[in-house]
Amino acid sequence: YWPIYEAAERHGLPVAMHVFGYSGFPVSGTGWPSYYLEETTGHSAACQSVVASLVLEGVFERFPDVKFINIEGGFGWLAALSWRLDKHWSRLRAEVPHLKRPPSEYLREQLYITTQPMDEPESPRQLIDLMEQVGMDRLLFATDYPHWDFDDPARALPRGLTPEQTRAICSENARKLFRL
Numbered sequence: 001y002w003p004i005y006e007a008a009e010r011h012g013l014p015v016a017m018h019v020f021g022y023s024g025f026p027v028s029g030t031g032w033p034s035y036y037l038e039e040t041t042g043h044s045a046a047c048q049s050v051v052a053s054l055v056l057e058g059v060f061e062r063f064p065d066v067k068f069i070n071i072e073g074g075f076g077w078l079a080a081l082s083w084r085l086d087k088h089w090s091r092l093r094a095e096v097p098h099l100k101r102p103p104s105e106y107l108r109e110q111l112y113i114t115t116q117p118m119d120e121p122e123s124p125r126q127l128i129d130l131m132e133q134v135g136m137d138r139l140l141f142a143t144d145y146p147h148w149d150f151d152d153p154a155r156a157l158p159r160g161l162t163p164e165q166t167r168a169i170c171s172e173n174a175r176k177l178f179r180l
Contacts (some may be wrong), residue, residue, distance in 0.1 A: 002059075005059060005062075005063045005066055006063070008063070008066050009063045009065050009066045012065070012179075014066070014067040014068065014069055014112070014177055014178070015066060015067070015068050015069070016068075016069040016071055017047075017050060017068060017069065017070055017071060018071045018072055019043070019046045019047050019049075019050045019070070019073060020043055020046060027039055027042040027043065027045070027046050028042045028045060028046070040117075040149070043072070043073050043074070044073050044074050044076070044077045046073070047070055047073030047074075047077070048077055048081050050070075051070060051078075051081065051107070051111065052081065052085060052103075054068065055085060055099070055103045055106050055107065056085075056096055056099070056103070058096070058098040058099065060106035060107075060109075060110050061098055061099055061100060061106070062098075064109075064110070066110065067110055067111075067112060067177060068110055068111050068112070069111075069112045069113070069114065069140065069177070070111065070112070070113045070114065071114050071142065072114060072116050072117070072142065072144060073113075073114075074116070074117050074118070074119055075113045075114070075115065075119070075130075075131075075134050075139065076119035076130055078107070078111075078113060078134050079130065079133040079134055081107075082103065082104040082107050082108075083104070085102075085103035085104065085107075086102045086103055086104045089102055089103050090102070108135065108138075111138065112138050112139075112140055112173065112177055113134065113138060113139060113140070114139070114140045114141070114142035115139055115140065115141050115142055115151070115156065115157070115169065116142035116143055116144045116150070116151050116156075117144070117149070117151065118151045118156050118157075124158035124159045124160050125158075125160060127158040128158055128160050128161060131158075131161075131165075131169075136165050136168055136169065137168060137173055138173070139168075139169045139173060140169070140173055140174050140177070141153075141156075141157075141169050141170045141171075141174075143156065157169065157170075
């Protein structure tokens with residue numbers, strides 16, 4: 001995909017990724033899921049693998065001006081992945097000398113992520129805390145409509161977001177990213 005990244009950087013375009021196990025490949029290393037529940041839950045693991053690969057293979061280092069968008073994989077996993085990558089990078093950085101900074105810094109600067117599927121902890125405050133860890137300025141609202149399991153725009157975002165945070169997630173972050 002390096003030519004795609006080069007073209008995206010040359011033209012100032014973001015690269016959107018919709019990562020799943022279709023096109024003849026299972027979503028996980030355990031093979032084909034038996035149930036949709038397993039498949040849909042596995043999407044976030046596939047997203048984590050792709051995001052980790054982009055960082056560790058040096059895509060973000062080589063193309064610092066390219067923004068990436070992870071679509072329809074949720075976002076609840078991103079903070080933990082960032083922490084894990086930084087911890088391992090601090091011990092194993094000799095393996096990836098092309099990375100000049102901790103992985104979380106690349107993710108914070110170059111990765112946007114959509115809200116769908118929305119994680120729904122019991123407490124709205126927990127979700128807001130998670131959104132703040134990911135970065136309110138990195139979240140892009142998505143519903144997955146018209147699929148049966150779409151997030152209803154009227155109820156998808158947690159109670160307790162400020163009007164500014166809601167506006168950022170629902171429009172301003174995308175406007176900035178796409179220069180609209």
